[in-house]
Amino acid sequence: MALIWNYLQPGDMVDIIAPASSAPNEKLPLGVEALKEWNLIPRVPKGMIEPSEFFAAPLERQFEQLKGALHSDSKAIWCLRGGYGSMRLIPLLKKIKPPKKPKLFIGFSDITALHLYFNQVWKWPTIHGRTISQMDPVKLQTADRVALRSALFGEMEEVSFENLIPLNALAKKKKTISGEIIGGNLRLLQTSLRTDWELKAKGKILFIEDVSERGYSIHRMLEQLVQAKIIHSGLKALVIGDFTDGHEKDGKDHSQIAFNEFSER
Secondary structure (H helix, E strand, C coil): CCCCCCCCCCCCEEEEECCCCCCCCCHHHHHHHHHHHCCCEEECCCCCCCCCCCCCCCHHHHHHHHHHHHCCCCCEEEECCCCCCHHHHHHHHCCCCCCCCCCEEEECHHHHHHHHHHHHCCCCCCEECCCHHHCCHHHCCCHHHHHHHHHHCCCCCCCCCCCCCCCCHHHHHCCCCCCCEEEEEHHHHHHCCCCCCCCCCCCCEEEEEEECCCHHHHHHHHHHHHHCCCCCCCCCEEEEEEEECCECCCCCECHHHHHHHHHCC
16 A cells, blocks of 8 residues: 655645756746745755756765655655656665655656656655646646646545547456556656566556657567566556657657557557
């Protein structure tokens, strides 16, 4: 049984960290302003950004940000951006004990690595949601951000996905599927194989998303998850989210071809 977090309330402190890649300079102030619009108090650690080609800051600094946020007086930890780098923090996370109370942890894409660790090792629930770099004040009324706020503040205790398109005969037989959901970025789920934070999806609903992956690459990753027995008969359902910017050289997108072929196996 996963631990339950305390929902946010106006005036709560939120730690912002950058465990993966950096973001354009203008994105952080916009994200901070968006949190203030929700009557939250964003806190940015000094020296959070010292970008290199791949990472927002050196590994030791990124880990100190994360560890400090985990043990601070904040109610939530919100990641600046995905990109690449979160998995490097996990060997260091293994050396510390989790706080007695779970915190809200928010991010997506490369942050999937940390989600898996918190979900499966610490048994924390987390939110696969917009990063700070995407929290522009002028976009706060979009449907997904409204839903995110409702989940954070406890106004929505259950998430339902309606009008999903069934891709095979088994899915067409099921009118309602309920259960614990896990997953995230498909490339990171594949990367988790044979690690201490390897995806464990048996008896759960697995969801996947990704960006800039061509159709054959998507199919190859799914095939590996099958052969690794991550996707198997014990899975309640596979939910396919957004797969964007995966065009072929001729401009065509073959991602749906990959999903259709895979679903009929």
